[in-house]
Amino acid sequence: MRAQFVLSEIWIGLRRNLTMTIAVITTVAISLALFGAGMLINQQVSAMRGFWDERISITIYLCTESSPSDHCIENGPATDEDRTSLQSDLESMSEVAGVEYVSQAEAWQDFQDRFSNREALVEATQEGDIPDNFRVQLADPSQYETVQESVQNRAGVDMVSNDKNVLDQFFELLDGLKWAALTVAIVQLAAAALLIANTIRLSAYSRRRETGIMRLVGASNFYIQLPFLLEGAISGLIGGIFAAGFIIATKFFLLDKIQNWFQFNVQLGMGAVMSVVGMSMILGVLLCTIASFLTLRRYLRV
């Protein structure tokens, strides 16, 4: 095997079909980038889910004078008795790790702090509008439904919320994004395969004189096909390198931003990103090589 010969053949092939090569590289890059982004979003979502499932807490809001729900109007605002019995019942439950009471004054203070940049909203409310509540930490987060159900209909309890409901919507959004990216990626990969097939066909046609002679003098099939296969593989690799840039950008400009908004503190490490990059590149090179190989079987008859 003469490396120099093979390399020069590849270079000639890539240059001769320059426009097709560029089309191939672009398509491969886009499809791999979307594929990689989809994979990254997938990992991010499952990491965030895992993080959140471990820390899920329940907030039990109590009825106040101004609570609008039927349940509260029926039973009136929560009494001190309601509060103490609820607290002791919660503390006695095995699923509960800790209970913290937040009084109306504290809740209102909290509200003021959180919306300090929206004065109108703060001015429109007063102490007592924000209900007092119990923050319940769970010993086993997966048991949140048991706790939720047992306190749901007690006198003085307005509503029980857990963070999961809010987050699930957000996760659904990300899941949708992931599937959209993967779907487009698959369509683009198919287009890339067809483009490669076409490029290799052109390449085989423009080199039919050389390959004809190679066949006649008894060059092995592998030797005849190798420049074409490597031509495909190199297009795939270059596409993969562009895609790697895009994937890393996705990590820094999309996923890390999401992190900052939600303060999840579950950044994907560079290791995870690199494994996605590696997988995308391998996929790109494999796809291109296989597409080339299948094309050659038709157009480079031995």
Add this chain to the structure above:
Amino acid sequence: MIHFENVTKVYPTQKRPALNGVSIDVDKGEFVFLVGPSGSGKSTFLRLVLKEEKPTKGRVHVAGKDLARLSNWKVPHLRRRIGCVFQDFRLLPNKNVFENVAFALEVIGKPRRFIRKVVPEVVELVGLEGKATRMPDELSGGEQQRVAIARAFVNRPQILLADEPTGNIDPATSIGIMKVLDRINRTGTTVVMATHDAAIVDSMRKRVIELEDGEVVRDQSRGVYGQAY
């Protein structure tokens, strides 16, 4: 060296067989002319020897190998034992004489040192000494065919197949080409040459196999092109 036993070849798109029950034996070191009008099956014969086609019926043995039993991945090794020359030379226009001949060795993975030693010898054998760095378009038709012969012979094949090698060359130059082929034959290489060129066949006085409509109508040692012509 080449052994055809009742070989019939029917191409899928045609009804009439290109070869019809042909039995031919060519021994080692022989020089054989294959004559006959166009479409008589000469090219099919050569393609069957190279295993570019498979016979519809019958058996083909080349260099001691039953081609029906030769698996596809071994076909390249068969072809390394067979040199091929064509009417249209089939040189690579962007390579010079040396590179064209060397190409045949490069693509079967011969080491560079070996190529540098062997190629000049063969270039000299075909009478192109001093022209190794010429490009094909700087050579006459006869010289181009010599390059093609050098390329076919550089790997020292046991068999040399020539499909109308003088078809594009004027009669005076053809004599030179025939001398080269004769020289190669004298090294012990079996030569099979398909041709229309009556003058050459008559002057060489070698074995002549005549095909007509896919059948052998004459097989004559020290023959001539044919009485009818």
